[in-house]
Amino acid sequence: MTQLTITPKKVTGTVTVPPSKSMAHRAVICASLAEGRSVIQNIQLSDDMIATIEGMRGFGAVIEHVDNQLIVEGCGPKVSRVTSEIDCNESGSTLRFLVPLATLFEGPTHFTGRGKLGQRPLDTYQDMFKRQSLRYETGQSEQLDLTVEGRLSPGTYEMRGDISSQFITGMLMTLPLLDDDSTIKITTHLESIGYIDLTLSVLAEFGIEIQHDAHYRTFRIKGNQRYQARNHTVEGDYSQAAFWLTAKQLGNDIKVEGLKRDSLQGDREIVSMLEQLTTTEHERTIDGAQVPDIIPTLALAAALTRGKTKLINLERLRIKESDRLMATQKELAALGANIQVVGDQLHIEGVESLKGGADVWSHKDHRMAMMLAMASTVCEAPIQLKDPTCVKKSYPNFWEVFQEVGGDIHERNMG
Template sequence: MRRIIVKTIEIISSKSIAHRALICNYLSGGEYKVIYNEKSQDIDATEKCLKALTLNKKELYCGESGSTFRFLLPLLAALGREGEFYTEGRLPSRPLSPLYEELLSHGCTLSPQGEVPFKIKGQLEGGEYNLKGNVSSQYVSGLLMALPLLKKSSTLNIKGPLESEGYVNLTIKVLENYGIEIKREKFGFYIEGNQRFIAPGDYFVEGDWSNAAFWLVAGAMLEEGIYCKGLNLNSLQGDRKIIEILKDFGVEIKLMTDGVVIKRKSLEATTIDASQIPDLIPAVALLASRAKGTTVIKNAARLRLKESDRLKSISNVLGILGVEVEELKDGLEIAGSKKPLKGGEVNSHGDHRIAMMAAIASIESAEKVKILNSKAVEKSYPSFFEKLKELDLDKNVERG
């Protein structure tokens, strides 16, 4: 009997946790290190901005990192620092309301939305803050990291269900690790003022479930499967939900002490609610194209405001590869098939997750898949194509 050897990959450290830990470490005095196994463009942006603040510079270069911009904006206000944010790509045009209005009404002067550089000055004041739950969770996280620094205590009220709540839970956990207490209330959070950030020592960043999703989906396409190492099975990362989603599709899953083994199995279509896991949708959409029946992805309107209009980008790329996709106002309907995908030339639309989706799709392609603007992966996963080659899964990929 032929022995099948499982492919193994060490997962990149969590970008979401690294952003938060770097900021908290800076606020604690920067005596200790934040340790991760790979630096993406986004993490590099946060590191350089924090170094600029240490050197009392006001010019902050965020690149296309939404987390860097949206986390540091209220932080500068809380510190009473003047700043100029330089942003690139779609980031200047991505929504900043209602965080924008909350900062204006609590002591800050801001540039018009969309302006580059985006300037801020003034001293943020404690008090009552109000955000809708269906806006970017980065606004919530940014305020939760900034408000403990103010003299006056604050409340942060959330109107309606909080989408991407896992990312907010992650923020609260990292803040707790650095000695900050956030009290949950019925309609939001209470943040005591005059708190002090205290580092627990060097901070080791766990594996990234968002990026691991692409390898997990790859494993579901391979007879030998893939072992994704370096994942915390008890993580607060919301994208850990990929395990439940894979189970819904019928994927064979084996949980290990430090990761997950995924193997190919007959897949069945399912329904996916994207409201809490928007970053998983490119990987999930690809898996849906391999499942029997029609998969429905709903509550995904916020994907239109990512690095690209992700609903349109997913529909475009999968369509070129021969998948029957219907783009809905707030989601997708994807008709699965066991037939090999077509090859062809696709565009990442400058979106790192679309580039990774297309690359993993090539595993199931009868011909080569050429990915234009494949360098987009450097935003979150610079070594992605190297890992693809190490796993011997790059035979049908051509980078453009």
């Protein structure tokens, strides 16, 4: 176990944000399913990305990492996998994208993982496999231990849109490769539409055609399609930029570079949400349903904004790498914030400053660790952060960048 002591200090300088993990997952999968060579530029090997790369290697793609790019020789239409064992580590994207793709192969596929991955919802796929009499077996422990076998049939799929858009993305990637047309009908309100837009844009770039209605309720997918090899550059990640943009709002002299202004990333809403905090007086309500990943850092900004803020529709925060709803409240309160959990909401009353001087925990959640790093810059006394290395999941050089712009950290190994 590692603990960091972070001494309050303003950070100053220019930060180039890492590439979008969401877009990189999609690009790697599409390139791996294409026939021929693709080059994916601006890649960072976070733990989640390594899981997807290794998964697609297991499916037969040849992937070489050179500098900050991947050279991908796709497995094409005649897929021939290398292994039936897929280790997803803690990556929900890897798991939910690759489960339906595994049905393209003969024989069983065994998915393993770590952390809370085995506790995150998979009922959407379990029900789907059961309806088609396909094999879907789970182990008895809380760790991910899932075996699937059998080929999905083309047809009409009814799917919930309020659990995770990752299930829909997995099916949008798989159904075009089946031998007839399919339809996906969304049976509930669709959350995280921005992530579906990302999926559709990358699929289109790699030659896959999918039609949908104006309200994203019905997706029509032609069968017998083929992925086309392409060169692709991954844009900067608004999810990671959110921490630095929050630091800037809190008075740090930080310039953020590498973002695409017209990005389809849903988390680009951090820009307008931070603005709303400063332009709306006394009391404000912000809906977090579409952007669960940026809520911890938005809560930090709200905690130091005069007036009351309600962050609503946060139920999905409970099924992330940690229960981010409770974790955000607990750790910010420990630093001196006035914040409560009310149902699926966070109610925050702004304070003048954070006292710090407390032991806090990342909950082994990368986004909690980075939020607490930014909180330290506006604390009155040092904080001690337990389990900071979880940032490797999405932003492996975060602590190096934090130090480069003036962050004051001292590591202690707790044994």
